[in-house]
Amino acid sequence: MNxxxxxGIGAIFGACGRYAITNYGKKNWPSFFPFATLLINxxxxxxxxxxxxxxxxxxxxxxxxxxxxGGYTTxxxxxxxxxxxxxxxxxxxxxxxxxxxxxxGLLLVFAGYYLGKIF
Amino acid sequence: MxxxxxxxxxxxxxxxxxxxxxxxxxxxxxxxxxxxxNVTGCFLLAFLTYFFLEYREGRDWLATGLSTGFVxxxxxxxxxxxxxxxxxxxxxxxxxxxxxxSSIVFGLLFAALGMLVGKKVGQFFTRKA
Numbered sequence: 001m002n003x004x005x006x007x008g009i010g011a012i013f014g015a016c017g018r019y020a021i022t023n024y025g026k027k028n029w030p031s032f033f034p035f036a037t038l039l040i041n042x043x044x045x046x047x048x049x050x051x052x053x054x055x056x057x058x059x060x061x062x063x064x065x066x067x068x069x070g071g072y073t074t075x076x077x078x079x080x081x082x083x084x085x086x087x088x089x090x091x092x093x094x095x096x097x098x099x100x101x102x103x104x105g106l107l108l109v110f111a112g113y114y115l116g117k118i119f
Numbered sequence: 120m121x122x123x124x125x126x127x128x129x130x131x132x133x134x135x136x137x138x139x140x141x142x143x144x145x146x147x148x149x150x151x152x153x154x155x156x157n158v159t160g161c162f163l164l165a166f167l168t169y170f171f172l173e174y175r176e177g178r179d180w181l182a183t184g185l186s187t188g189f190v191x192x193x194x195x196x197x198x199x200x201x202x203x204x205x206x207x208x209x210x211x212x213x214x215x216x217x218x219x220x221s222s223i224v225f226g227l228l229f230a231a232l233g234m235l236v237g238k239k240v241g242q243f244f245t246r247k248a
Contacts (some may be wrong), residue, residue, distance in 0.1 A: 063200075
């Protein structure tokens with residue numbers, strides 16, 4: 001099957017998972033910091049590093065890597081939330097969220113990659 | 120149908136197109152495709168968020184599907200991180216740092232632009248309605 005269709009199918013599940021976690025976070029977690037998006041992005045980065053290191057077939061990679069994990073993590077929500085922190089003059093939370101997402105994501109993609117290399 | 124089910128169906132439906140479009144851009148432009156999807160997605164999400172704050176038309180599932188579903192799946196943090204990892208593993212440090220920093224700067228810039236335009240367009244439609 002075409003990789004574009006596979007990525008689309010995977011994205012359905014990734015996005016619904018993200019939506020479920022975000023909804024859960026809105027109800028149960030403190031609202032001063034976007035914990036839900038951070039958890040989603042960090043766990044997604046870790047898993048993608050892992051999947052990449054396992055050298056799965058291009059079809060499986062399109063479905064799981066590009067589709068599910070690509071659709072699960074989000075760059076746009078992160079930036080709109082960062083913008084919100086700037087607008088509300090929450091400078092400390094802005095930098096904390098920025099560093100945690102960008103540097104934390106990079107660390108976790110490496111962690112997933114080296115874990116996958118072991119197998 | 121309950122609102123909750125409606126929202127999930129809408130998120131899934133629109134996510135298919137967001138993920139497929141990102142994959143298509145990735146197929147033709149490789150890493151630049153992900154970058155393009157991410158920055159344009161920042162504009163789109165900010166636009167939609169601030170547009171629907173001004174212009175409440177009642178169909179919550181549509182706003183949720185377009186923003187959380189389509190744009191959320193269209194943009195990605197994990198592939199962006201993986202691209203950076205690949206560059207670092209290949210020891211191309213300058214491109215890695217450039218890609219990393221430009222994603223941060225352009226992501227915020229396009230989100231700010233989307234917010235301004237979305238507010239304006241939302242106010243325009245609200246005045247008309």
